[in-house]
Amino acid sequence: MRIKIMLFVTGIAGLLATSPAFAQGAGGAAGGGATNWVAITSGFAMAIASAVCGLAQGKAASAACEGVARNPGARPGIQLFLILAFIFIESLALYTLAIVFLKVK
């Protein structure tokens, strides 16, 4: 059942994604303008990167909270590793941002 729903949603998404392209193609032939696909895809790239980095940081933060709640004495060490983990997770999203920033005109 779930697979069917997923297939349906994917199909709808595919249809939705293609129809503006056709419309744009017709409009482009008439008006001479082209879609800036780089801007559109960079928006999605940034959204995906931010979403997954948010999930990862949430997981790291929850694990750190659990660790501190069980053993408050271990706070300094856990804090250091939490900050380091945040830095490394966050920099992955920032690489996407850097590429977006360099590519979108």
Add this chain to the structure above:
Amino acid sequence: MPNEQELWLTALMNKFPADPAHPIPNYMAYELLVFLIIVVGALILRSRLSVENPGVFQQAMESVLEFTQGMADEMIGHDGRRYVSMIGTFGLFVALSNLLGLIPTFATPTAAIQVTLGCAMVAFVYYNYHGLRHHGMVGYLKHLCGPMLAIAVLMFPIEVFSNLFRMLSLSVRLWANMLVGDILEGIFTGLIPIFVPALFMALHIFVSVLQAYVFMILPAVYISMAVAEEH
């Protein structure tokens, strides 16, 4: 983007150009300003040092020094005090550069990739130099080959690549953070000109200090990895 127009300090420096075809960019002028602030501050501090009645400035700088020493002791451990000067310099330079952009008519030097790449390259050369000094040429190469000789062929390229990649990651992290702070502030000043930009400036201060901390702790981690003894 704030780096596009020429700001007053850059204009002042470009009055005496060495080459009018290549004017001094904003980040260079404000980087030099940060450099001057640090040098003059250090000279003033040095002339006023006293054990009996330390001034406010001296006490503030002593707390910064203690913080850096604590970090070096924690991350590098034995013989960590040797690297305090470099780590502290990174911290001061990056923190002042990040915070400079909050003053109106001043630019953030670290929002330019050239500045952050320069800092990252200095860090790279510094920790590799100390790795070489500590282990010797053969020892450092062996250190890069990993703990087991059997997988050294695999480990060596990975280690070299990850070492080179640290330059990219250090520089891009700081640059992107500062750039995003500037852009966010600009966008929200355009949307709602009063009160709301102050919140983003507060966020920018927090991010600035955090990134300076990061730029202290990561070179410390890299130094500790480069000079680590294998037991």
